[in-house]
Amino acid sequence: MGTDIKAASERVQAVAAGNQRSARSRRLSDLSVGESARVLRLEGPRLFRRRLMELGLVPGTEVEVVNVAPLGDPIELEVRDCRLSIRRDEGEQILVSADKRGLKVLA
Amino acid sequence: MSTLVEVETGSHVYGTRPLVALAGNPNTGKSTLFNRWTGSQSRVGNYPGVTVDLMRGEARLADHDVVDIIDIPGTYSLLARSAEELLAVDHLLGLSGHRRPDVVVVCVDATNLLRNLYLVLQMQELALNVVVALTMVDELDDASLHLGELSARIGCPVVPVSVPRGRGLSELGEAVDRALASAEGSERFVWEPTDSLAADIAMVRKALPSAWPATRGLALWALMSWDDESETVPPGLRDTLAKTHVPGTEVDDEVIGARYAFLDRELGQLVAHPPDRTKTRAIDRVLIHPIYGFGVFVATMLVLFQALFAWADPAIALIEDFFAATAHVLAARLPESAWSELLVEGVIGGVGSVVVFLPQILMLFFMIGLMEDSGYMARVAYLMDRIMRALGLHGRAFVPMLSGFACAIPAIMATRTMERRRDRILTMMVVPLMTCSARLPVYTLLIAALFPATALLGVLPVQGLLMVAMYGFSVMMALASAFVLSKTVLPAPPTPLLLELPPYRLPRLRDVARMMWTRTRFFLTDAGGVILVCSLILWVLLSFPRTEPLSRDYDSAIEQAATAEQRSELAAERAGERLRSSYAGRLGHVLEPIVAPLGFDWKIGVGLIGAFAAREVFVATMGVVYSAGDDVDEESATLRERMRAARRADGRPVYTPLTGLSLMVFFALACQCMSTLAVVKRETNGFRWPLFLFAYMTLLAWVCSFLVYQGGRVLGFG
Numbered sequence: 001m002g003t004d005i006k007a008a009s010e011r012v013q014a015v016a017a018g019n020q021r022s023a024r025s026r027r028l029s030d031l032s033v034g035e036s037a038r039v040l041r042l043e044g045p046r047l048f049r050r051r052l053m054e055l056g057l058v059p060g061t062e063v064e065v066v067n068v069a070p071l072g073d074p075i076e077l078e079v080r081d082c083r084l085s086i087r088r089d090e091g092e093q094i095l096v097s098a099d100k101r102g103l104k105v106l107a
Numbered sequence: 108m109s110t111l112v113e114v115e116t117g118s119h120v121y122g123t124r125p126l127v128a129l130a131g132n133p134n135t136g137k138s139t140l141f142n143r144w145t146g147s148q149s150r151v152g153n154y155p156g157v158t159v160d161l162m163r164g165e166a167r168l169a170d171h172d173v174v175d176i177i178d179i180p181g182t183y184s185l186l187a188r189s190a191e192e193l194l195a196v197d198h199l200l201g202l203s204g205h206r207r208p209d210v211v212v213v214c215v216d217a218t219n220l221l222r223n224l225y226l227v228l229q230m231q232e233l234a235l236n237v238v239v240a241l242t243m244v245d246e247l248d249d250a251s252l253h254l255g256e257l258s259a260r261i262g263c264p265v266v267p268v269s270v271p272r273g274r275g276l277s278e279l280g281e282a283v284d285r286a287l288a289s290a291e292g293s294e295r296f297v298w299e300p301t302d303s304l305a306a307d308i309a310m311v312r313k314a315l316p317s318a319w320p321a322t323r324g325l326a327l328w329a330l331m332s333w334d335d336e337s338e339t340v341p342p343g344l345r346d347t348l349a350k351t352h353v354p355g356t357e358v359d360d361e362v363i364g365a366r367y368a369f370l371d372r373e374l375g376q377l378v379a380h381p382p383d384r385t386k387t388r389a390i391d392r393v394l395i396h397p398i399y400g401f402g403v404f405v406a407t408m409l410v411l412f413q414a415l416f417a418w419a420d421p422a423i424a425l426i427e428d429f430f431a432a433t434a435h436v437l438a439a440r441l442p443e444s445a446w447s448e449l450l451v452e453g454v455i456g457g458v459g460s461v462v463v464f465l466p467q468i469l470m471l472f473f474m475i476g477l478m479e480d481s482g483y484m485a486r487v488a489y490l491m492d493r494i495m496r497a498l499g500l501h502g503r504a505f506v507p508m509l510s511g512f513a514c515a516i517p518a519i520m521a522t523r524t525m526e527r528r529r530d531r532i533l534t535m536m537v538v539p540l541m542t543c544s545a546r547l548p549v550y551t552l553l554i555a556a557l558f559p560a561t562a563l564l565g566v567l568p569v570q571g572l573l574m575v576a577m578y579g580f581s582v583m584m585a586l587a588s589a590f591v592l593s594k595t596v597l598p599a600p601p602t603p604l605l606l607e608l609p610p611y612r613l614p615r616l617r618d619v620a621r622m623m624w625t626r627t628r629f630f631l632t633d634a635g636g637v638i639l640v641c642s643l644i645l646w647v648l649l650s651f652p653r654t655e656p657l658s659r660d661y662d663s664a665i666e667q668a669a670t671a672e673q674r675s676e677l678a679a680e681r682a683g684e685r686l687r688s689s690y691a692g693r694l695g696h697v698l699e700p701i702v703a704p705l706g707f708d709w710k711i712g713v714g715l716i717g718a719f720a721a722r723e724v725f726v727a728t729m730g731v732v733y734s735a736g737d738d739v740d741e742e743s744a745t746l747r748e749r750m751r752a753a754r755r756a757d758g759r760p761v762y763t764p765l766t767g768l769s770l771m772v773f774f775a776l777a778c779q780c781m782s783t784l785a786v787v788k789r790e791t792n793g794f795r796w797p798l799f800l801f802a803y804m805t806l807l808a809w810v811c812s813f814l815v816y817q818g819g820r821v822l823g824f825g
Contacts, residue, residue, distance in 0.1 A: 046355050050331075053363040054184045055605070056222050061367070067608075070397035071493035074606055080371070081378060082219040085489065085606040087496070 026098055028063065029075065029091030036064035037096035044093040056080050057094060124165070125174045125287050126206055128199055130230075131214030132223050133181030133526060134609055136242040139270045140214060141178045142621065144168070168280030174287075177208065181526075183222070183605075185229045186332045196332075200233060202319065210286045211235045212279070217244045217252065217267070218382040218610065221370045227261060228366050231295040232324040238282050239265040245272070246382050246610060253377050260373045262295055271615060294324045297373075298365035304358060307351040314347035331358060387482075387610040394486050404490055407483070408509055414470045415513035416544065422466035430459030445653065449643075452650070457642035460721065461635040464516050464782065465627060471510055471517040472626050475524065476619030478506070482611045484524060489606055498586050499593020500537075501530035502606065508534065508585070511541030515783045516634075519790060520626055532791060533589060533597045536800055539783050540585035540776065542578050545722040549774050550577055552726050552741040556750050557767035573771075581775050588807070596799075629789070637785035645720050645781070648691040649728070657684050675736060683734030691716045705773060705812040706766040708755065718779045725774070765824045769816040777808035 025040050039061045042049040056079045067076035073088040131137045145164025162178040179195045201207025211230060215223040230237050244267040258265040264282040268275035300308060312326035319325055333340045333348055393399045434455045441447035478484040492502030503525050510518035518538045522531040554570045562568050593599065661681040668674045686692055695712035702712055710732045717728030730739035733749040753761040784797040
């Protein structure tokens with residue numbers, strides 16, 4: 001059991017490192033509707049990033065942009081089957097993997 | 108410092124019965140459950156953050172004893188940053204002298220499961236005795252939830268409920284009863300902190316205030332809740348927190364990451380099918396479409412506007428007629444004395460001035476109730492956020508601002524639809540600048556009396572243009588004020604603003620009606636009292652003293668007058684003389700040096716005092732001041748002529764187009780409305796914001812009128 005977890009976490013780290021190397025990271029706000037990506041890192045002041053993380057945007061999470069308001073802002077996200085809308089400049093603080101297709105997904 | 112209003116029902120003393128707290132994310136059906144249990148008056152809405160007040164009630168759960176219930180404002184997390192969040196946490200944890208609840212029922216939205224369960228995990232770390240009420244289950248596939256497994260893995264009872272249909276409520280009551288009988292919840296960490304974080308937690312744990320339970324969970328909570336910038340840190344704890352080793356952001360990463368890792372690993376598999384959102388998506392394809400979306404939005408707002416302006420009007424007229432008729436009947440029956448006048452003019456008039464707001468309040472909250480409970484209000488915010496945010500306002504400020512064109516009173520009450528206190532207050536501070544319908548009679552009188560009924564370039568009527576210009580001016584000033592206030596007095600907090608788009612649901616008339624009644628009741632009992640007292644004070648100012656002998660014996664003159672016309676003229680003259688010698692008349696003289704630079708004389712000063720009851724009263728007050736009778740309206744030819752004929756000491760006319768413009772600008776900007784101030788006091792629960800509102804608007808009005816009048820004179824007008 002213990003070794004399973006250890007092995008699994010090593011695999012996760014290896015894949016994550018590989019993804020980070022190969023992928024140009026970009027901003028969540030750059031994704032268009034229907035695109036999804038994996039959260040890499042959050043920037044901004046502590047309170048701000050903490051609130052986003054508490055809503056589920058922790059590094060490693062897959063996030064999809066499901067809607068953009070007609071005036072371009074805010075954007076609606078789907079995270080873990082949950083919906084939330086954030087403003088575009090908030091999305092700029094969230095770095096995501098460049099391309100989901102380029103991501104090695106764990107089996 | 109409690110910034111929320113506590114609402115108590117009944118006369119029962121809290122503390123003798125079991126206490127059940129109701130908590131959960133915003134928009135989880137928490138308020139509906141509270142209403143269902145208590146049968147009382149909390150607000151229900153398909154809308155994040157509707158529970159602004161801390162509501163209390165009592166309920167009989169299952170077949171057992173009566174328990175007290177407290178409805179905690181919706182929150183995504185237990186980390187306390189704002190005053191509202193801190194109050195919620197105080198009540199949940201039993202800090203700051205509040206009683207610790209025996210059981211916490213957490214409403215968990217099954218369609219947003221993991222995010223909601225995050226809050227449950229936090230509560231378990233803090234050893235709360237939790238029962239989960241799983242709401243919105245009817246929007247999920249029956250087969251898609253493994254309830255037993257969910258309960259086992261999250262470590263507390265989980266009861267699916269459908270509050271609107273009344274399903275699962277008795278099971279929930281039984282689960283709460285069982286939890287009440289069981290021991291306190293125990294601390295339950297679902298993850299192990301790293302050594303350095305564990306050391307920090309241990310250090311903070313020793314420094315916790317002695318009144319607090321010295322638990323690991325509470326130590327971690329304190330460690331994450333406060334940093335150097337916080338103001339509310341208990342004494343003694345601040346120094347300890349400064350000595351911790353792990354940087355704040357690393358604590359956040361570790362703790363929040365660990366909680367979500369647990370949720371993903373243990374619970375992520377339990378939801379087989381994500382909720383079916385196809386209907387909501389289909390509706391959204393129209394309602395938040397770049398073209399159709401705005402079309403529907405404009406149409407909805409037109410209906411809202413029409414409802415406030417036109418549909419409420421017959422009811423308003425009926426109320427006004429009723430109170431006028433009552434006063435008339437009473438005046439004829441009662442002996443002539445100051446007390447009779449107090450009853451007829453002061454009390455009946457005062458009550459009338461409160462009740463007259465009800466049609467618009469009910470109408471607005473009916474519309475808002477439908478929009479909120481259907482989920483459309485959230486779409487309005489989504490559509491308008493971009494525009495409103497540029498001015499520092501919340502997307503949801505749009506409906507209150509629009510309602511401000513009808514009347515500031517319901518509009519200010521409508522700011523409750525915003526979750527953050529700062530957004531609410533900022534909106535309240537600018538709504539009174541919108542051109543409300545009470546300003547129209549004032550503008551009509553001044554424009555008709557002082558500006559020619561000619562057309563510019565042969566087609567554009569000067570008077571109509573001026574009216575439009577006043578509307579434009581008020582909107583411009585409201586938006587500019589919002590911008591400036593949001594940069595200075597009310598800066599936006601650094602936390603991201605969440606706009607949830609809940610699934611569309613059919614609004615239930617019962618819930619909407621209950622909300623309308625709740626709002627109306629608060630207005631009548633709280634703001635209504637203040638308005639009544641203020642209108643009595645104003646009445647005294649305008650009617651007393653009565654002792655001085657008048658310049659001639661009007662009573663016998665009226666008796667000897669030959670025609671009815673002469674009699675009413677004499678009565679108007681008597682009323683005019685009385686007002687001129689009243690306290691308000693004297694105050695007008697006191698005000699004169701202050702308003703003289705704006706082009707106003709003391710009679711206008713008296714009018715401004717009278718207008719404080721409601722802006723349109725300016726017209727009637729001017730009618731009395733100029734002895735044209737108190738029943739004049741803005742179309743009165745007599746009043747217009749008397750105003751045109753009024754002269755200053757040096758023989759120049761008082762009313763020139765320039766004075767008129769200056770006066771209109773003053774009315775556009777000054778907070779000449781006691782009811783607005785009374786409602787702001789009630790909604791902000793203090794005198795600070797109504798005083799600020801009055802001060803800033805009056806100053807703004809004075810400066811702008813000064814610029815108009817003095818600038819106009821420099822340019823050679825008037």
